[in-house]
Amino acid sequence: MIVGIPVLQLVLFGFAINSDPKHLPTALIDFDRSEFSRSIGRALANTNYFRFVGEVASEAEADRLLALGEVQFVVTIPAGFARELVGSLAPLATKPGAFEFVVHPRYNPEAISQYNVVPGLIGVILTLTMVLITGLTITRERERGTMENLLSTPATALEVMTGKIVPYVVIGLVQVTLVLALAMLIFGVPMQGSLVALYAAVLLCIAANLTLGLTFSTVAANQLQSMQMTVFFFLPSILLSGFMFPFRGMPGWAQALGELLPLTHFLRIVRGLLLKGNGFAETMPEVWPIVAFMVVVGAIGLRAFRGTLD
Helix, strand or coil, rough: HHHCHHHEEEEEEHHHHCCCCEEEEEEEEEECCHHHHHHHHHHHCCCCCCEEEEECCHHHHHHHHHHHCCCEEEEEEECCCHHHHHHHHHHCCCCCCCCCCCCCCCCCCCHHHHHHHHHHHHHHHHHHHHHHHHHHHHHHHHHHHHHHHHHHCCCCCCHHHHHHHHHHHHHHHHHHHHHHHHHHHCCCCCCCCCCHHHHHHHHHHHHHHHHHHHHHHHHCCCCCHHHHHHHHHHHHHHHHHHCCCCCHCCHHHHHHHCCCCHHHHHHHHHHHHHHHHHCHHHHHHHHHHHHHHHHHHHHHHHHHHHHHHC
């Protein structure tokens, strides 16, 4: 811990965290298709802040890309832009700016930071509490000498792990309900999507974190080791998931690591449901990575638990 935590923080803060993100995925709607509109597109690309992923034909397609998170900006150049620009050059020659860029935030137009941070706290709280609490479960049994009682029962490994998980599912749901109530009552966070879909995603996140916590508790020799594993997992999760820093601003290798973390996908789901009003089509691409994580980690935990029984 003395050596690993400082090294991990140095690597993450030094290389992965970037408060000035560049090469952000952007779509272009060019209704004018003139020399001036193409010049503006090239100029924006040359700033390195925007990476144009393609040109879309309609605003409906742009809305779909924004909802899916495939782009973060849409640059729209209206029809007749060149004609209006050239026509206005003569009388406006002595005045600054023949045209201006107007930025329209599609979601959270007032740029209220609580709307972005508070929903993210749901995933952060679940990750910390669920992994930490369950991470102490099996190791506590072993340290107290009560593991022999479990070994003498006819319960299978899956039944024992399920029995350990179920009570904490209720605890997680209570936490989420409390955070949601406070978020709406105190901070006025909107709820654009389905509440049922939100709680379904919460149950999936709880299950993934509980599975990881039980795996840690099974692998660790004592409670201290289990807590250390939790810290080593929680630190990258909070830094690489997009909760504190822009996900697109991180280098490619850091984004690849972040995609492996369930918190990354849960944050996209909960923010999409609360702020964007996403539906089933926009939510499903973020569901299967959490399921895959839970299946892989659960298999590791069951195998380690059987080894413990042996």
